[in-house]
Amino acid sequence: KAGVTQTPRYLIKTRGQQVTLSCSPISGHRSVSWYQQTPGQGLQFLFEYFSETQRNKGNFPGRFSGRQFSNSRSEMNVSTLELGDSALYLCASGTGGNDEKLFFGSGTQLSVL
């Protein structure tokens, strides 16, 4: 079974630009969660999608958005990039069940210059 695939692996952008990150979950998984990882803040929850519906959202500004497609693939978008958005963005897939075990991709390392 293929794992969680995140693309691209690395991104370099400049302030003010926007970026779209992609995540393909494990086949059969309907839940996709996104996290931002920085050295100072650890893992911060961005949002979770299940069957194309956002079920929860973390405390991030509206510049951070996401969506999920009918095939469970998910994208997240960050508009008007700021230097502080530089981070490792991790996607995790799960069954969406009560014992939700998360399976993580390798992440997208975003650098904002």
Add this chain to the structure above:
Amino acid sequence: GEDVEQSLFLSVREGDSSVINCTYTDSSSTYLYWYKQEPGAGLQLLTYIFSNMDMKQDQRLTVLLNKKDKHLSLRIADTQTGDSAIYFCAELNTGGFKTIFGAGTRLFVKA
């Protein structure tokens, strides 16, 4: 509130036991997890425990849960250099459909 706290660093000698501790605040959490992150990689689920259990053992890993004190620990027996990584404690917020992570404990294993 939702918060998971753990110490940032732990250093042990190869062959010794490692104990990583964690405290959480959400008493309604049903599942608690330990994830491992190696350099340049995402997180990997190591083990998990249901909230009505006190202990779970899985080969070299032992998880202890004190629900009254909201304290979770991970013991790694016979720690090896390959165990050097960041270990994350996490709790499942069932109602919110989200898993909340601690900041991670960086384990250094000295040969």
